[in-house]
Amino acid sequence: MLKWQQYPVSKIVRSCSQFPAILKEIPDYPKKLYFKGKLDIKKSHTLAIIGSRRFTAYGKQVAENLIAGLAGYDIIIVSGLALGIDSIAHRVALQNKLTTWAVIGRGIDKVYPATHERLACEIVENSGAVITEEEAGTPAEPFRFPKRNRIIAGLSEAVLVIEAAERSGTLITANQALGYGRDVLAVPQNIFNLNGKGTNWLISQGAKLVQSPNDILQELGIEAQNPKLKDLT
Template sequence: MPLPESSSVPPAELEARLRLHRLPELGPKRFMTLMEAFGSASKAISAPASAWRALGLPAKCAEARRAPEIRDGAVHAMAWLKGPAQHLLMWDQPDYPALLAQISDAPPLLFVAGDPSILEKPQLAMVGSRRASRPGMDTAAAFSRSLAGAGFVITSGLALGIDAAAHQAALDVGGQTVGVLGTGLENFYPQRNRRLAEAMIAQGSAVLSEFPLDAPPHASNFPRRNRIISGLSLGVLVVEASVASGSLITARLAAEQGREVYAIPGSIHHPGARGCHQLIRDGAALVETVEHILEALRGWQRLPLAAEPVPVTHPLLRLLHAAPLSSEALADASGWGLPKVLAALTELEMEGRATCDSGRWFAR
């Protein structure tokens, strides 16, 4: 259901907020400094430059606030908000995500394409390598399907690799998913995932950004983006990541924000598992099945715990859709003898319904 556009903020104040939002070197904390000092964006915009300097704000901010491109950008954003399924959420309005509002540097403005009401539902972030292995992609998809089927909104960064696999798998089972961009919504990056973003919006999910609509992909934007991914979510699951991965930044931010951090282990010989192993050494919860996450979040989740997200009749495939498992683990989980499990897996592999990689079986 669409939320009231811009709620009770008068048009003049809305335009002033959008102008402040576009100023160079004015991040969330400086934005809020101005709002607290002057009481409104309209008064901040019209205040003398000396008052801005007294607040310790860069001269560049005060000089740019009346520039034509700043005003034109705000006017364009107001026109954008009149489009279908296009919204602006503001920190002082009732439709702003409550969990995100708790973080110390919450974005004062959020542009949202799609259904913003899903931001109040229980979210679980899934992140990982842009250059993920095939097993890593399969694992991300399996976990996303089960978590979405259990009622969680799957939140990620719409990057290539693990992010895209998680978003797509949630859509595949009729679940909801949120993509957080490191660019403006009108300057989408990466372009290869534009169709995925459009499908998310069309199917009742959402894509959002704290950046102005035309903001380009600067490297500094993505760590900022990551704090929103974790801030919206009850926890962050890292599926596959190197030690230098941005996913570890998201996990660190999640821990600082008091969120749960989960990591899926892998082979000691696989570079893409080393980041997850580092997280586990640092205190992240080691996750082998979706049930590990669902049990940990049982106190948070007000929805029934995991119904099977897709109609799968084969008992081994039901287990593999929840998470990849070794043949021995499948025997334990199913109660079947190992010879029977191996015979069934052989048949499933020949039918193209299961595959084995590095000793673990994956549903296809």
């Protein structure tokens, strides 16, 4: 059985060569990071995939299909280990042999939410990383999550919003990403889906509409191996 405490903790500061250069591009980047696993970008692209905790079957299916379509490409999937779309993104990335990073809003000594400890262990076991700027023993508190969200946005070349309500923490991350000059992508939603109103609003404000994995690849500047795959249908 995988145990979270068995994995060693690494600490890096901004002067370390291992500190992600992409994160230093944002003005309020953390001065240190604690992590378990392997934090190595190399020449990989980084894509944040985020969304509602109260996801719909549609949101789950879209997340699964889009991520499956990215299999085989050198892309790291970044998310927040939260309930809902975040955890789906991590799990489907692992299923498709994509590296995934989880950024949490508490100390690295424990996983939040605790129900995702096994998922966190699987991320570490599969050359991914669980990351935080918080000292060990720091509890998960509401004000820490916007701080966590800025790291998700800062680590990512682009942020893909699968599903989000009008007032959603997901939109905080999307707005932070825009402020950092990152690309924001969004999946169109049924107009009757309250958990999708925020996503449709992002598209109305200029977020790139995503209907296929190739839309994502194009935004990341990656040549699609199957350019004929134009949508998920």
